Amino acid sequence: MIVAVDCGRSYVKVITEGHTFLFPSKVSSWRQRNYKQELAGDIELxxxxxxxxVGKLAEREGEFTRQAMQDSKAVEETLILMMAALHLAGARGRITLVTGLPIGNFTDVEQKAIKRLLEGPHVVSLNRAEKRFYVENVYTTIEGGGAFFSAPRMGLVRIIDVGAKTTNYATFRDKVFIDRESGTLPVGWETVKVSNIKEMADLIAGTVSKTWSERDIVMLVGGMARKLEPYLQDHFRHAFALENPQMANVRGYFEIGKAMIR
Structure with missing residues (x-):
C-alpha cells in the first residue's frame, strides 16, 4: 500500500489510492474533558x-498546542502527525510511505533520521479504533520539487513553493533536477503579515532572479500560490498557480511512490 504524506508546518496533506484529505498540523497532549462534544475531523490519538x-481538536481543546517549526522534520510532532495520517488513510499491512524534506535540508543525515523515525511496526489507536501496520519503506523527495511530478513536462521549469515557515524554489531541465538553481528561503506565509504579500513576492523574486529569467515558466504551489500569483507575475510573466496548488506536492509524492514499486 502506497501512502503519500506532505507533513507541512500548517497542514498535513495525504493521498493514497482513492483517498485524499488534509488536517491542521497541530498537536497537543491529551486531557480529560468534562463535556465531550465530538465533531467531524476530531482526532484523539x-x-x-x-x-x-491532533488537528482541529488540538486547536480547539489542547493546552500548549504546538506545531513543528524546527529545521529538522525528524521530531516527535512529525511522528504523531504521520501516525494520524496513516491511520486515517486506512493503513494496513506493509506500507510504502513517500514524504518530502525542504531542499535546503535534504541531507543524508536528515533522510536517515526520518527513516529511523517512521520505518517499522506501529500500533495506533485513533478515536478508540486500533490499527496495526508496518512501514516497510520511507522514500523522501524534495519539497517543491515533488510538485513537478504531479505535472511533469520537458524543457526548463521553475517551481516556487511557499510554505508556512519556508519557501522552496526548484529547477528542472528536461525532467532533471538542477540543484545549483534551487534552494530554500527562510520566509513563509506565517512569518509575514497578509498585507505584505507583495513584499514577500518581491523578496522571493529578488533571490531567485539571480539565476532565473523573467521569461522562465514558473509553477506556483502551496496554499498561498493563488494569492501570490499576480505579484510574482510582475517578475515572471509566465508564472502560474497549479490546479489545487495546496495538494500539488503530495500528488507528486504519490506518483513517485507508484514509480518506485512498479
Missing part, C-alpha cells in the same frame, strides 16, 4: 502509551 489531540 493513542500511540506508544501516550495520548494526544
Amino acid at each position: 493513542e500511540y506508544q502509551g501516550r495520548k494526544w489531540f
Whole structure:
C-alpha cells in the first residue's frame, strides 16, 4: 500500500489510492474533558502509551498546542502527525510511505533520521479504533520539487513553493533536477503579515532572479500560490498557480511512490 504524506508546518496533506484529505498540523497532549462534544475531523490519538489531540481538536481543546517549526522534520510532532495520517488513510499491512524534506535540508543525515523515525511496526489507536501496520519503506523527495511530478513536462521549469515557515524554489531541465538553481528561503506565509504579500513576492523574486529569467515558466504551489500569483507575475510573466496548488506536492509524492514499486 502506497501512502503519500506532505507533513507541512500548517497542514498535513495525504493521498493514497482513492483517498485524499488534509488536517491542521497541530498537536497537543491529551486531557480529560468534562463535556465531550465530538465533531467531524476530531482526532484523539493513542500511540506508544501516550495520548494526544491532533488537528482541529488540538486547536480547539489542547493546552500548549504546538506545531513543528524546527529545521529538522525528524521530531516527535512529525511522528504523531504521520501516525494520524496513516491511520486515517486506512493503513494496513506493509506500507510504502513517500514524504518530502525542504531542499535546503535534504541531507543524508536528515533522510536517515526520518527513516529511523517512521520505518517499522506501529500500533495506533485513533478515536478508540486500533490499527496495526508496518512501514516497510520511507522514500523522501524534495519539497517543491515533488510538485513537478504531479505535472511533469520537458524543457526548463521553475517551481516556487511557499510554505508556512519556508519557501522552496526548484529547477528542472528536461525532467532533471538542477540543484545549483534551487534552494530554500527562510520566509513563509506565517512569518509575514497578509498585507505584505507583495513584499514577500518581491523578496522571493529578488533571490531567485539571480539565476532565473523573467521569461522562465514558473509553477506556483502551496496554499498561498493563488494569492501570490499576480505579484510574482510582475517578475515572471509566465508564472502560474497549479490546479489545487495546496495538494500539488503530495500528488507528486504519490506518483513517485507508484514509480518506485512498479
